[in-house]
Amino acid sequence: MAELQFREAIREAIDEEMAREEKVFIMGEEVAEYNGAYKATEGLLDKYGYKRVIDTPISELGFAGIGVGAAMNGLRPIVEFMTFNFAVLAADQIINHASKAGYMTGGQISMPIVFRGPNASAGQLGATHSVAYDSMYAHFPGLKVIYTSEPDDAKGLLKSAIRDDNPVLFMESEQMYGMKGEVSEEEDYIIPIGKGKIKREGSDVTVVAHGKMYHVAKQAAAQLEKDGVDVEIIDPRTVKPLDLPLIVESIKKTNRCVVVDEAHPFAGFAAEIGFLIQREAFDYLDAPVQRVTLPDVNAPFAKNLFDAWLPDAKNVIEAVNKVTYRN
């Protein structure tokens, strides 16, 4: 195992896949000469040159679509968005084209493209720079969505994403690029898309949390342990396809579930998990499923409002208290 920052794990995955396969290239704003806005692509230009590490103008729709066309025509693009907040401008290419071309042409077209970049909020960046998009893209058929919480998952899953013949949205948390974690040194380390992971074993309640919210759940679990509550944490890692059996098996054991999600509540990931659980594990539930999400409100700037807006360990503990009927 090697201790790597999130950004280093991502860089290693890209580097290894570019070395392995000539058809893989990366493009995006400031990815080449500036070495990446968040330094995920540092050093890649020096190594692979201007053919395969490509700076783009601020033209999200244009370069995302160029990636789609290049993928149709046999290449394997990695398109970096400076954040997924800006990828909204490219949503037409992702939602209307990347996700549908294969289906509409009766399978003639394959779409091996990865759209990646930071997701959700960083500190106090205001309403247009703080949205979590994994739930939104997961809504659309034909897209795979990954939002990882740890460097190890990031490396193994990004390599899978690059090798996948479908469009994959690979999301990273803006606040987590500097976060360190143990990463496997196994040669060609691959984690399959669609497999979640029990990150903490427990018997009293299942907490489902991915991305940045996994760390919030972990904090809450440590606190709850002191109070005698044994939390099991499942990180689904990929939002779609979702490892539902893993979640259901856990609930059969704990009989209680809290979903923690960094997106807004309505029609989001937490809502979907809540529905699936009541359908698949209704007889095993001792309490209604609870969710912890952002409020149905845009991101505020003021520090105190921002802190109140973002889900924290306290919110998770409250939800766990509800499902365990502890005052």
Add this chain to the structure above:
Amino acid sequence: MAKKNTDEVNFAPRGIGDEKDGAVQKGVDLPAPTKKKHKSLGLSEDDLKAMYEQMYLQRRFEERAMQQYQKGKFGGFLHLYIGQEAVSTGTVYALNDDDDIITAYRDHGWGLCRGITPNEGMAELFGKKTGCSKGKGGSMHFAKTENHFWGGYGIVGGHIPIGGGLAFANKYNQNGRISATFFGDGAVDQGALHETFNIANLWGLPAIFAVENNGYSMGTAARRHTVNEIVDRAKGYGMKSRVVNGMDVFSVYEAMKEVAEEVRKNSEPYFLEIRTYRYRGHSMSDPQKYRTKEELENYQKNDPIERLKTYLKDNKILKDDGIQEIEEKVEQEVLDAVEFADNSDFPDESELYDDMFAEDEPYFHN
């Protein structure tokens, strides 16, 4: 640098001009400033003093803001306008007070110039309820709609159509007002600009679109992100255009005055490329490896504030002590603003839910 020219195939930007490290690049060459003196531009001595005060305020406000940011008094992004003050000041003096102005996230100078008080501005940076946007917007989202300043916007190019919409409403209402939309050179690559230019000319919208070409979009020099001369974009849409020296407040004033008159009279859009320079990094986290100190110093020789100061002295409008008086007044105002911001309250947590909907009792789905 990487093996740019040895690659058989490469997608390095073709750009305009040759790479000359450190030299002033084509594409951000400053056109000659206007030769006109203030009287023939229709500016009084009092106007000049006020303009000087305004430009000095914008600069000191931001220098203090930077200091407070470094002290950890507030977080988020901080994009400084330092170096570009002649653009906001020349424009605001040239337009009518009820003409509409909208800009991108580099918005402090614009806000101050359009009547956001230093107190309201600094408090917004601190995220306090006394800020111009009640602490909800922060650095990128200053706004004061009662003064027809429609705010700063954080999605590059996203506000360009909105500027067209402000003009649409003015034409619809036949109120004689025009709109002026400002954006950076990076924004000219967005589809939003092209769609808006087409519609604006098609419908004869009374709108000025102005790019503040400060040479860089984040770490990318203009010639590396966009082809040909930016000012020529207008041609494809049959729009009139011109290039303006944005380091000289008289030049901006003159151009804006003439263009505004034409736009108002004929109800037609107009495109300006205002060439200027940003002295600071893109934001506070930018190490600025993409440019040399020499290049920066070269532009600082054209500093808009120093230029106006020299003019005031050469034309015996103000002596050193008069200048000093203005500067001390501004300095005090800015220090007071820092104190005001520091002493103001954060919004109450219950205000998190305010302003989402126009209703008194909005519906939330939590």
